[in-house]
Amino acid sequence: MNGPFPSLVLDRVGMVFPAASGSARTVLDGVDLSLHAGQCLALVGRSGSGKTTLLHLAAGIAVPTSGRVLIDGEDLGGMTENARTRLRRDRIGIVFQFFHLLPHLNVAENVALPGWIDGRPGGGLEKRVGELLDRVGLADRSRDPVGRLSGGEMQRVALCRALLNKPSLLLADEPTGSLDDRTGQVILDLLLEMAEAERCALLLVTHSLTVAARAERIFELHDGRLRQDPGVPS
């Protein structure tokens, strides 16, 4: 959806986890963020800084302990878990670092999976799957088992899967983290290109400032707070 609202808004979002000792651990503290369709934002930070937590909040997988998360203007806080799940299915695409393709399904079936979950009819779904695979150069591999693909090819399949339902928000969690530099570069190009072509907002989570540099804006997560434009390598 490319309406008047930002694709993603984090409004003073806080996340506190109970710790084993009984005290609380603050992971996110008053985080504000707004991301519009067609924009790309990179989120960097050290391990354990809360990047994954922020991604989970943006995907509606978790709800913040304070503040609001809005997708296309809809507040996830007021939604049931089922409603958040449906919203994730319809408006959010996720690309994982480790691809998470189902090894027993072939390329086309992996891409079609969100459509199956959505209960979309076969004809339109197949057409969309074919179109996406064509754009990433894997049209001729659609019947191949995913086990025969290289890492870069697997991530391309994962990208197609994430874009299948034409999401307004694309979340990419270390999308090049499992790939060599060259392949990573190719995937990154493809990710940015397709996000733009599909007119969706892209939240790129990475620990690499080089990757982050490709985004329009960069935020660093540090001590639970967001800091814009940390030092970017040339």
Place this chain on the structure above:
Amino acid sequence: MIRVLGHGLLGLVREGRTLLLLTVVGVSLGVGSVVAIQTLNQGALQAFGGSVRAVSGQADLTVLGTVPTIDPALLPRVLADPAVRDAWPLCRLDAALADGSGDLIQIVGFDVFAPVRYPLTRQLDETGSAADPGDLVAAAMAVPGWCAVTPHLAASHGWAVGDTVPVSSGSRLARLVIGALVDFQRYEPLAPVNIAVMDVAQAQALLARPDAIHQIDIVLAGDEDPGTAAARLQRNLGPGVRVLTPEQRAEDAAGLLAAFRLNLTALSLISVFVGLFLVLASVQASLVRRRREFGVLRVLGMQPRQVLVLILAEAGVLGLLGVAIGIPTGFRIALWNVETVSATLTSIYVLEEISRLVLTPTVIIIGTAVGLGGALCGAVLPALDMSRRGVVELLSPLTMHEGARRTAVPLALLAVAAMTAGLLWFVAAGGGNRYAGFILGFVMLIGLPLLVPGVIRAAGAPLRPRGLGWVLSLRNLTIRLRTSSFAVAALAVTISMMVGITLLVGSFRQTLVTWLDVTIRADVYVSTESWIRAGNEAFLDAELLTALGGRPDVQAVETQRRLRVSTADGRHRVWLSGIAFSAVPGVTLASRLPLYAGDPEAVAGRLLASEAVVIGEPLARKAGLGPGDDLVLAGPDGPVSLPIAGVAFDYTSEAGTAFTTLETFGRHFRSDQPNNAALFLQPGADPDAVVAELQRTHRGRPLVFRSNATLRREVLAIFDQTFAVTRTLQTMALFIAACGLALAQLIQVRERAGELALFRALGATRAQISRMFLGEGLAMAGLGLALGLGGGAGLAALLILVINREWFGWTIRPDVPLGALALEVAVILGAALAAGIYPAWKSGLSSPAQLSRDDL
């Protein structure tokens, strides 16, 4: 090693409680079914043995007649034998309580001056208000109808010492007086509770004939070998009696019940077989959970052999847990079923009812061996497999399933080869082997599970899913082939057993109905309350028969005398009937003969014109007799040879039956006094109205009048009761298989945590995930059902055409009871659905946040 084992078991308790519970429940039910059946089997034999010991506990030998009564003149001849120290007569008969309860009691008339104090009489010396035991003996002889009964029997009927109890034997009524309450079980724990002891002369006078003796008990002098003495006595006393040791009598009962016991044992072992799959699946689950742990242990230097021992030890602990729960459960199940089994023993086999069940050390050992052995057998394959795997494989869950996929086709081929070989062997060499049917059945039951991986693969692999529907569910089974195969195989074996038995019972019932149509042709049947057990000597009096024949609404009366005899070689027990056939207009004798071999007209002609006999099919098969042969029976005066005119279908007794005319019967077996009668009414007469009128007319007499329809209903009720324990076994096996399904799905929830988390991350709701799992459960049930129906049809063919004929001697016409099968299928699918609910719910709990780097 011990620490690692302890850690593994603790892990199972902490992280896999449901898996542990399902496995232990499965094993315990398997053990339970074996324990229940063995307890009932032993109970049946012990009941007979207990009765023998209670009555003849100190006797070295017992003389029994080839017909129920013994010539009293034999007693002096027994006493004249130099090896006999003493001998005394017993009059034994079954009487019905004439209080409307229909209960039967065993009357034992004994010689109060018998020189032994065996369990039955020992307490007589110690009981009663009389200070002097001699007073008790005097009372036993002097008070008309005096008897001693067990406190249990007295309590169950509200009797007290001094009460008068009306009883009947045949159409004779007598009054017993409760003279003493004697706890026979105090001296012989397995003594029957429904026993009444009285003076032999009183028993003869009140309920039998004045000189009726049914048994002579003998105590030998000195060190005479009982076998030698028995052989000499047998020679001296002639062929009209059998001289037996108590052990031989117990063996007789064991022989009578051999087929019944064997079939129940075989059925209970199927539950164990199904339980074995649960152990397999459970060990598999444990290995999935701990594969990384094993990988790390292997890296750290653990030997494959140590891995093997570790896994087997864990399975052994599971087996012992199953044994600990299964043995008491099985005993409880035996207690629940004792009434129906006991009723079968008394109504079909005319043996003692089981008054008490004991959990014997033998049964405990069998149960422990089955549980522990089954658990270790179930674990050995996955344990061997796991111990041989390399570290890399151990760290990759799917490689195990890939291995299963690779072996699916070879296993299926092996199954087909084994089944074909089994079938060929059976056709070529199985004919002379009584156990051939069981062996073939065992091969089929082993082959069926081996087919399963191949069948699942063939069913699921070519399918291309187009959504989260049943195609994906079926496809998912092929992916986790190892886990799904166990569950489907367990279910397929269970359904085979259930369907096989349902087809057998349905076919048997339909055959019985058809047979009843031919044989039960009279309108009203007359017998006595004590007839069921005391058929030998429950007579109808002549006045009654005259009265019945004189009724204007009665067209003809047929009477029957039935007697339990043996073939002259002692190998077969035969219920011999003598029938006074009547000419009934429109109902020829030929049309009433359900002949298996012989021309009806010719057989009827020979039966009426000569001393011919028609034998039942079981006797023909077991004794190898047919038309043209002679049936040689042990008669009271020596062997009686009767030419066989024909062989009739007969379902009244697996032991053997034969019938001839009452005239022929009386000529050879002395008595032609009938036990029951059949009335053919005039056209237009209402049988129910006649029965009601007869009941009114003979109120107070121990007579039973049944219309044709009532008799059929009662016969079918006894038939259904006979299979009640089978249904319990079926239910237990289904429960085990349902546990297997639940177990397999829970394992899959665990194995597929990453996949489910991905589904959730991609937007699948909890309900969608749960539905997918339910779909997979139903897909497994569907495959199990398809295979089970096929296996069940094969098993039914084997049971009906081979095992049944070989062991029971009955021809059963195959019939498909569609209603019963449809109900069974619905129950199976319902059980599968119920088994899938918890795993489905559990699967829906997965969170997308659980996705980790190596989940898929």
